Amino acid sequence: xxxxxxxxxxxxxxxxxxxxxxxxxxxxxxxxxxxxxxxxxxxxxxxxxxxxxxxxxxxxxxxxxxxxxxxxxxxxxxxxxxxxxxxxxxxxxxxxxxxxxxxxxxxxxxxxxxxxxxxxxxxxxxxx
Amino acid sequence: xxxxxxxxxxxxxxxxxxxxxxxxxxxxxxxxxxxxxxxxxxxxxxxxxxxxxxxxxxxxxxxxxxxxxxxxxxxxxxxxxxxxxxxxxxxxxxxxxxxxxxxxxxxxxxxxxxxxxxxxxxxxxxxxxxxxxxxxxxxxxxxxxxxxxxxxxxxxxxxxxxxxxxxxxxxxxxxxxxxxxxxxxxxxxxxxxxxxxxxxxxxxxxxxxxxxxxxxxxxxxxxxxxxxxxxxxxxxxxxxxxxxxxxxxxxxxxxxxxxxxxxxxxxxxxxxxxxxxxxxxxxxxxxxxxxxxxxxxxxxxxxxxxxxxxxxxxxxxxxxxxxxxxxxxxxxxxxxxxxxxxxxxxxxxxxxxxxxxxxxxxxxxxxxxxxxxxxxxxxxxxxxxxxxxxxxxxxxxxxxxxxxxxxxxxxxxxxxxxxxxxxxxxxxxxxxxxxxxxxxxxxxxxxxxxxxxxxxxxxxxxxxxxxxxxxxxxxxxxxxxxxxxxxxxxxxxxxxxxxxxxxxxxxxxxxxxxxxxxxxxxxxxxxxxxxxxxxxxxxxxxxxxxxxxxxxxxxxxxxxxxxxxxxxxxxxxxxxxxxxxxxxxxxxxxxxxxxxxxxxxxxxxxxxxxxxxxxxxxxxxxxxxxxxxxxxxxxxxx
Numbered sequence: 181x182x183x184x185x186x187x188x189x190x191x192x193x194x195x196x197x198x199x200x201x202x203x204x205x206x207x208x209x210x211x212x213x214x215x216x217x218x219x220x221x222x223x224x225x226x227x228x229x230x231x232x233x234x235x236x237x238x239x240x241x242x243x244x245x246x247x248x249x250x251x252x253x254x255x256x257x258x259x260x261x262x263x264x265x266x267x268x269x270x271x272x273x274x275x276x277x278x279x280x281x282x283x284x285x286x287x288x289x290x291x292x293x294x295x296x297x298x299x300x301x302x303x304x305x306x307x308x
Numbered sequence: 309x310x311x312x313x314x315x316x317x318x319x320x321x322x323x324x325x326x327x328x329x330x331x332x333x334x335x336x337x338x339x340x341x342x343x344x345x346x347x348x349x350x351x352x353x354x355x356x357x358x359x360x361x362x363x364x365x366x367x368x369x370x371x372x373x374x375x376x377x378x379x380x381x382x383x384x385x386x387x388x389x390x391x392x393x394x395x396x397x398x399x400x401x402x403x404x405x406x407x408x409x410x411x412x413x414x415x416x417x418x419x420x421x422x423x424x425x426x427x428x429x430x431x432x433x434x435x436x437x438x439x440x441x442x443x444x445x446x447x448x449x450x451x452x453x454x455x456x457x458x459x460x461x462x463x464x465x466x467x468x469x470x471x472x473x474x475x476x477x478x479x480x481x482x483x484x485x486x487x488x489x490x491x492x493x494x495x496x497x498x499x500x501x502x503x504x505x506x507x508x509x510x511x512x513x514x515x516x517x518x519x520x521x522x523x524x525x526x527x528x529x530x531x532x533x534x535x536x537x538x539x540x541x542x543x544x545x546x547x548x549x550x551x552x553x554x555x556x557x558x559x560x561x562x563x564x565x566x567x568x569x570x571x572x573x574x575x576x577x578x579x580x581x582x583x584x585x586x587x588x589x590x591x592x593x594x595x596x597x598x599x600x601x602x603x604x605x606x607x608x609x610x611x612x613x614x615x616x617x618x619x620x621x622x623x624x625x626x627x628x629x630x631x632x633x634x635x636x637x638x639x640x641x642x643x644x645x646x647x648x649x650x651x652x653x654x655x656x657x658x659x660x661x662x663x664x665x666x667x668x669x670x671x672x673x674x675x676x677x678x679x680x681x682x683x684x685x686x687x688x689x690x691x692x693x694x695x696x697x698x699x700x701x702x703x704x705x706x707x708x709x710x711x712x713x714x715x716x717x718x719x720x721x722x723x724x725x726x727x728x729x730x731x732x733x734x735x736x737x738x739x740x741x742x743x744x745x746x747x748x749x750x751x752x753x754x755x756x757x758x759x760x761x762x763x764x765x766x767x768x769x770x771x772x773x774x775x776x777x778x779x780x781x782x783x784x785x786x787x788x789x790x791x792x793x794x795x796x797x798x799x800x801x802x803x804x805x806x807x808x809x810x811x812x813x814x815x816x817x818x819x820x821x822x823x824x825x826x827x828x829x830x831x832x833x834x835x836x837x838x839x840x841x842x843x844x845x846x847x848x849x850x851x852x853x854x855x856x857x858x859x860x861x862x863x864x865x866x867x868x869x870x871x872x873x874x875x876x877x878x879x880x881x882x883x884x885x886x887x888x889x890x891x892x893x894x895x896x897x898x899x900x901x902x903x904x905x906x907x908x909x910x911x912x913x914x915x916x917x918x919x920x921x922x923x924x925x926x927x928x929x930x931x932x933x934x935x936x937x938x939x940x941x942x943x944x945x946x
């Protein structure tokens with residue numbers, strides 16, 4: 181695949197997330213996962229997956245009887261398409277102000293990362 | 309005036325402006341106290357609570373200051389009052405004072421900017437909140453069952469009873485908690501499978517700690533406080549401390565529950581590293597506080613951190629104290645402390661139309677700042693008996709409490725029997741006012757008539773000779789009052805009043821021929837000297853007993869006038885007399901007796917002057933519009 185697939189819609193993004201989470205799956209697996217969060221029709225999911233295959237968002241493995249779908253791009257790929265969408269990035273970025281989590285919204289510098297690793301290694305050596 | 313200029317003069321803008329100025333030093337003080345408390349405290353929970361309290365204290369301080377700065381509503385008060393105390397037309401001010409006045413006028417201008425800032429910051433918070441909600445719905449899927457079961461077990465370990473949804477998200481960069489009512493943990497997709505189970509559990513514990521501590525809600529409220537006090541660096545400093553200590557608290561809980569600090573620290577470092585490889589964005593120059601957290605987890609001494617903000621706070625504290633003091637002085641110092649206070653020599657000016665700029669500037673100064681009940685007390689109740697020095701002093705008072713105290717002292721000083729509850733002087737004074745109102749009322753209230761004034765000042769005359777109907781020699785009804793002795797005036801004083809208008813309002817004769825009759829005795833109040841600058845219109849008359857009578861024409865139409873006047877010595881500039889009034893014309897005030905029948909204003913109180921050169925200045929202003937006249941008259945009292 182030389183060309184990049186188009187940007188996924190929100191519905192397509194959800195299906196992709198399932199594929200990224202679970203790895204290559206059948207439509208039935210994907211449908212089951214989604215249906216646990218919100219009611220949805222099997223045929224809807226099937227149709228969406230087929231469209232996404234045409235768009236190049238997913239790859240279809242037809243070797244087995246039940247077709248297995250896999251995400252055509254790694255999860256990190258969304259970063260790039262989000263990076264291109266400035267407004268959306270700003271929007272999501274602002275969300276981080278309100279969310280609480282293990283890591284702050286600001287990133288640690290490379291230098292500090294190296295320092296962290298060194299500290300962890302030292303600690304491990306000291307423990308042994 | 310533009311709408312914003314008008315708005316800036318409202319009590320609300322004044323209150324906000326001054327609250328902003330005061331909150332600068334208040335916040336700086338809070339930050340200093342917090343910095344000291346942090347030095348003494350080691351536990352994260354204590355520090356977190358202290359920082360939260362500090363933020364609340366800043367907000368409370370803001371609210372309290374605002375409620376104090378906002379004038380209280382009184383049922384009797386029709387006009388709302390400016391909080392800055394008395395102000396007089398700036399033509400009366402020396403140059404120094406003018407500069408100080410500018411300092412005092414500045415804070416209200418902060419109000420519009422502050423309000424715009426509050427709106428922007430809150431809109432941003434709203435957008436963030438919507439984005440967080442969206443993040444929870446878009447690009448997510450439920451985590452695999454075995455992870456959700458594991459989360460339930462962890463939930464039991466931290467004794468969290470509320471249900472928590474575990475979602476995988478392709479948009480979240482790092483694990484986050486979203487939502488307060490139905491909290492959800494968003495894990496970047498792939499993380500659950502990509503990290504060692506122990507590390508994932510440690511991360512999940514951290515997120516559960518956030519949920520247990522209601523951090524999402526607190527963070528939301530925190531963002532709102534930030535939005536209100538955004539202009540204050542101390543708020544951002546404290547807010548940052550809260551965020552840092554919040555993570556430390558959660559870290560402590562993870563280590564206490566999970567047991568392995570090293571594994572947890574390693575998980576955090578891995579997460580941060582994943583985030584790096586995932587993105588090719590420009591590296592942030594300075595990181596968050598993760599480095600410190602990992603040092604803390606591994607129990608390594610922290611690299612010394614330079615806490616700039618306490619120093620910064622101290623600077624702010626000193627600066628704002630200076631600003632507030634300057635403004636305060638200008639507020640208190642608008643009238644000189646003593647009449648002898650020298651003022652810079654000034655060119656004498658006669659009344660002339662003001663330039664547009666001057667008008668606008670003056671208009672801002674010409675604020676009516678005495679509340680109605682006190683103005684009534686000053687200009688009606690005791691108008692004839694208050695001394696000039698007392699009047700000047702009363703104008704300098706800024707709070708109602710001070711004014712109440714002043715009034716109490718005023719009567720106490722005149723009480724002939726200070727030891728008793730009764731104040732005979734006060735009783736007699738109010739009796740005279742009541743008597744005057746009852747007997748001398750005409751188109752104007754009795755106390756304002758000439759007879760009323762004399763009665764209130766000198767009491768009942770010893771003899772009254774009335775001539776109610778005109779006769780062959782007398783064109784108008786007149787009365788002669790005789791006092792055997794008046795202190796400071798003389799013996800056998802005869803005062804004559806003529807009803808030349810036929811309205812029942814007898815006026816004290818300044819012109820002996822007014823009643824077209826010969827006078828039996830010299831009139832002690834007869835005119836001696838009259839000064840009127842050409843074109844000025846204002847007439848100052850000095851009687852033989854050195855009383856100054858003023859006549860100010862109202863040269864323009866207005867529903868409600870504001871008049872300010874001031875007499876000062878030409879040589880020293882010392883203020884000897886001040887008056888202010890808000891008259892209306894009778895045609896604009898139907899049904900009331902407290903009005904002017906003609907567009908001429910006369911202060912109801914004559915001032916006695918020592919010999920010397922004086923300058924009388926007056927400003928007449930239309931309260932609703934921009935029309936305004938300023939007069940200056942120079943005169944000499946022999």
